[in-house]
Amino acid sequence: MHFLTDENRHEIFYSAAHTGVIYDYITKKQKLLQGHCNQITSILCSEDKEWVVTADAGEDSMLVVWNSRSATPVRTYLKPHPGGIKQMDLSADNRYIATLGADVPQTCSLWDWTDQNKDGPQVSMKFGLQDIGNAHWIKFNPMDPHELACNGSSRVLFMKWSEKSETFVYHACSMGKGSDTKNEETYTKTIFLPNTEKAVTGTTLGEILVWEVSKIKTGIGQVGEKRLEKIVQLNIDCSAINILLTVDDTFLVCGNADGTIRFYDFFFKAEAWFEDQQLSSVKSISFSRKKATVAASESIHEGKDGRADS
16 A cells, blocks of 8 residues: 555555555545556555556566556556566666566566666566575665665575666675574565665564675675674564565654554664554555654654654
8 A cells, every 4th residue: 555645635556456546535536547467466656656556467467657646557568577576666766666576486677667768677687596585575775776675585685786787786695594593583574774884674573684784804795795783673572574664764664563563763763653553464554745743743752643644
């Protein structure tokens, strides 16, 4: 679910089976984004709320970029991956789409949807099982569209590309065999922390793994590659971290399996929280373009409902 609301519109965007839906919750009217033959597997929304993207998996799959205000398609890719798309992300400049295929062996591609002269991907790569296993998440660095993170259940790939290359350059990170962790712990999502050289990965046991750029030669990896800096237990009850995102380049936001939503600074100190909302497992979080008021921010700290603008 994506929140399209700003000062001039009151809409949300979500998918239902093989149809995208833009719903105005004031007028109770909806616009249907139709054309997919299969169930939609991934949706995106640009930071400025002007563009939404839908993708499906299966035969005759498609990747479609839509104008969110007119609900009309502006770019369509047919059969972007042999088995369709499992997951995707949009760069902060709204120019590039990174996709993870639902095929086996799995492929990863990057598309410049603004380039009308190019029908195929800008960069593409096929994963080996030894690289990452079965990847389920991909994310751009918001500060650099040429860097991405991709993770499976127990390994993270940090990937880079250039306009002159045809494939990604990457290195793999994991906790390693010596880490004190339980076998059932798996990775959920990986994101970059804006204005830092760090990235964090959430786990099903309520931890985050903090990856930092190595600046010295340690015999492990290369200078400039990310490696595990520390493990931070955010959820004392070990509930899974389902959602990780950043907002206003200031807060790390976690949506958890126990129905809680918590805000942290980039030193992982708790800044705000929603813990008495009687929510089920949190699966999606989205913010409007409207800035929250000071009063709303204060009420969050008090544990009250200050979500009128976000």
